[in-house]
Amino acid sequence: MTELTAPALSVLDLVPVRAQQTSRDAVAASLDLAAHADRLGYRRYWFAEHHNMPSVASTTPPVLIAAAAGRTQRIRVGSGGVMLPNHSPLIVAEQFAALEAIAPGRIDLGLGRAPGSDPVISRLLRMAGTTSDVERFPDHVSDIISLVSPDGATVRYTTGGEYAVRATPAATTTPEVWLLGSSDYSAQLAASLGLPYVFANHFSGEGLERALELYRTGFQPSETLAAPRTFLTVNAVAAPTLEEAEARSLPNQRMMARLRTNRPMVPIETVEEAIAGAGDFDALAESVMASARAKWFVGTGADVASALSTFAAKHGVDEVMISPIAGSYDGEPMDAAPGRVQTLELIAAALAG
Numbered sequence: 001m002t003e004l005t006a007p008a009l010s011v012l013d014l015v016p017v018r019a020q021q022t023s024r025d026a027v028a029a030s031l032d033l034a035a036h037a038d039r040l041g042y043r044r045y046w047f048a049e050h051h052n053m054p055s056v057a058s059t060t061p062p063v064l065i066a067a068a069a070g071r072t073q074r075i076r077v078g079s080g081g082v083m084l085p086n087h088s089p090l091i092v093a094e095q096f097a098a099l100e101a102i103a104p105g106r107i108d109l110g111l112g113r114a115p116g117s118d119p120v121i122s123r124l125l126r127m128a129g130t131t132s133d134v135e136r137f138p139d140h141v142s143d144i145i146s147l148v149s150p151d152g153a154t155v156r157y158t159t160g161g162e163y164a165v166r167a168t169p170a171a172t173t174t175p176e177v178w179l180l181g182s183s184d185y186s187a188q189l190a191a192s193l194g195l196p197y198v199f200a201n202h203f204s205g206e207g208l209e210r211a212l213e214l215y216r217t218g219f220q221p222s223e224t225l226a227a228p229r230t231f232l233t234v235n236a237v238a239a240p241t242l243e244e245a246e247a248r249s250l251p252n253q254r255m256m257a258r259l260r261t262n263r264p265m266v267p268i269e270t271v272e273e274a275i276a277g278a279g280d281f282d283a284l285a286e287s288v289m290a291s292a293r294a295k296w297f298v299g300t301g302a303d304v305a306s307a308l309s310t311f312a313a314k315h316g317v318d319e320v321m322i323s324p325i326a327g328s329y330d331g332e333p334m335d336a337a338p339g340r341v342q343t344l345e346l347i348a349a350a351l352a353g
Contacts, residue, residue, distance in 0.1 A: 007312035009348065010044040010321040011037045012080050012202065012233050015057035015064065018251070018268040018327070021334050026057045027064070028335040031071050033324070036341050038072035040348040043319060044108055045072070046080030051121045055255055055268045062095040069103040078108025080198070080233075080321070081180040084141070085113065085134040086125045093147035093167035096175045100148070101168060107175040110198065111144070113137050113186060138189055141179070148174045187211040187218075194222025196229040202323045205295045208232070212315060231319035234311070236297040237326045237339070238304045238346040245298045248339045250274035251327030256292045257285040272330045296325070301346025308347070322347070 013033065017026045034045045045068060047061040058064060061079035068077045082092055092109070100107045113134060146153035152166030179190035182200040184207070190197035191214065199211050212230065219228040235252070239245035251269045254277065258265055261284055269277065281289070297304045297311075308320050326339030 006318055007309060007351075008043045008319040009041075009308075009344075009351065010046070010076075010231070010319060011042055011344065012046050012048060012321050012323040013058065013064075014048045014050060014323070016268050016325075016337075017055050017057050019266075019270055019273060021267065023057050025334040027067075029337040029340075030057075030064070031067055032336055033340055033344070034068040034075070034077070035071045037344055038075040040344055041352070042075055042344065042348070044076035044078060044321070046078045046108065046110060046321065048080050049083045049086070049112075051125070052118070054265050062099060065099055065107070066102060069099065069106065074106075076106045076108050076176075077103065078175070078178075079110045081110030081112040081178070083112050083114055084137060084144075086122065089140040089143045090147060090165070090167070093144045096144075097148045097167035097171060100171070100173055100175045104173045108178060109144070109148075109175040110178040110180045111141055112180045114181075138193070141177070141189075141193065141195075145177055148177075150174070182207065182211070184211060184214055187215040191215045191218035191228070192220055194220050194225050196225060198230065198321070199232055202233040202235045202321075208315070231317045231321055232311070232315060233321040233323060234297055234308070235292075235295070235325045236304055236308070236322045236343060236347065237324070238297075238299065238301045238343040239326070239339070240300065240342075240346070242299050242303070245300065245304075245326075247271050247275070248326040248328075249293065249296060249298045252325040253289040253292055254281070257281055257288040260288045261285045268327060270330050271327050274327065297322075301350040304343075305347050305350035309351070 013030050015026050015030045037045050047058045047064040049061050050056045051059055061082055065077045096107060096109045147167040150171045152164055155163040155165055178196045178198055179186055180198045180200060182203050187197060197215050199208055201208055216228045237245045237249045239248060248271060251274045254274050255268055297307050312320050324340040324343040326343045328339055332338050
């Protein structure tokens with residue numbers, strides 16, 4: 001296994017689905033990528049939660065985490081994150097307590113407050129009436145932390161009496177709980193609860209400095225964390241040449257433009273399709289693409305590794321989580337993601353020295 005120098009590297013995976021690709025092949029490609037990350041010395045591998053998107057297959061992080069845990073040996077696997085308003089806190093606690101039993105000491109439970117989809121899907125997810133009230137998000141985070149602990153939690157009746165609840169009968173270790181977000185709210189909540197915090201810089205990058213300042217200055221030590229602990233997410237593409245890296249970034253630039261300008265979402269284009277589509281977007285969409293590209297880390301492995309090290313030092317973090325957004329060329333295997341594998345390999349090789 002490669003030993004990576006600072007900053008440590010991790011991976012965020014949305015399980016992208018490209019044109020003509022099936023969900024089965026997309027998941028297979030992501031599990032293969034997780035195995036590569038494990039061998040390359042990456043610290044953790046997280047799956048996001050998104051729903052009803054033609055280009056994203058990461059709808060159920062716990063299922064994907066279990067599969068990835070079975071394909072890896074040492075890397076931490078987790079959620080980036082579970083969108084708590086969509087789920088019952090007890091169900092989340094039970095799922096991650098079971099995952100911790102499957103891969104002890106390797107499970108991360110990243111929790112987010114956003115719905116991860118549109119209002120129609122949110123309503124469908126909550127039809128059973130057992131999901132979490134977004135206004136009670138802080139309480140439900142605390143409930144989950146208690147439920148996954150060996151001692152469990154206690155339900156107190158208004159009429160008197162108590163009822164013990166545990167997410168699993170006999171826990172010996174617990175998943176590590178992180179709060180995720182891209183707003184002041186999540187930073188302040190993580191600080192007040194004494195939890196580690198991740199700013200979703202890959203999503204927009206706006207408000208990063210303020211969020212980190214709020215988290216670090218407002219941090220209250222807890223039983224599990226004595227001092228602030230944070231890392232940042234980024235979008236990255238690495239290739240042997242800058243030309244190839246730029247080409248492989250085009251499909252995701254165009255997907256971002258579709259998302260930000262309310263155009264119909266489609267599976268991620270291949271590089272050839274993205275190049276052929278050049279010129280079919282208006283000025284607004286083109287500006288979205290340019291803005292996104294300006295915040296991404298795209299280039300050769302050495303150049304991206306150097307830029308990541310500078311970025312980590314600037315913001316005082318010892319870890320960067322990469323969302324490897326390299327697109328695929330026509331003819332590349334449907335059940336693999338050579339561009340994403342290449343991104344992880346080249347950056348890791350450059351940092352390993």
